[in-house]
Amino acid sequence: MGANASVAAANAAGAGPRWVERLYAGLVGYVVLCVAWMLTGVGGEQVRHYVGLLADTPACLVAVLITIAATRALPVGTSRTAWRCLSTALGLYCAGVTIGVYSWLHGRDPFPGIA
Numbered sequence: 001m002g003a004n005a006s007v008a009a010a011n012a013a014g015a016g017p018r019w020v021e022r023l024y025a026g027l028v029g030y031v032v033l034c035v036a037w038m039l040t041g042v043g044g045e046q047v048r049h050y051v052g053l054l055a056d057t058p059a060c061l062v063a064v065l066i067t068i069a070a071t072r073a074l075p076v077g078t079s080r081t082a083w084r085c086l087s088t089a090l091g092l093y094c095a096g097v098t099i100g101v102y103s104w105l106h107g108r109d110p111f112p113g114i115a
Contacts, residue, residue, distance in 0.1 A: 060094040
């Protein structure tokens with residue numbers, strides 16, 4: 001059985017690549033940790049402010065990686081095109097969020113701007 005056939009069989013069974021499953025599990029854990037941190041306010045109001053400001057970027061980057069992996073696993077067609085568009089949109093959103101966070105951390109209001 002060739003490499004492509006084994007990948008197709010795994011995808012047909014609903015199993016994704018192991019690294020994607022681990023990345024997804026890490027994302028869920030990260031989100032739970034950030035939510036708990038925001039709700040409990042551990043560290044005070046300033047720490048809570050920075051957690052709220054910085055927590056979005058890593059989660060967004062993981063979402064981009066997962067959608068890219070999903071896109072690559074699909075056969076050529078309309079579904080793959082839709083997932084490619086979703087990956088592109090999430091990538092652009094992640095870039096905008098990163099620019100916005102960088103601006104806020106340097107004391108500049110990112111709006112109006114390229115973010």
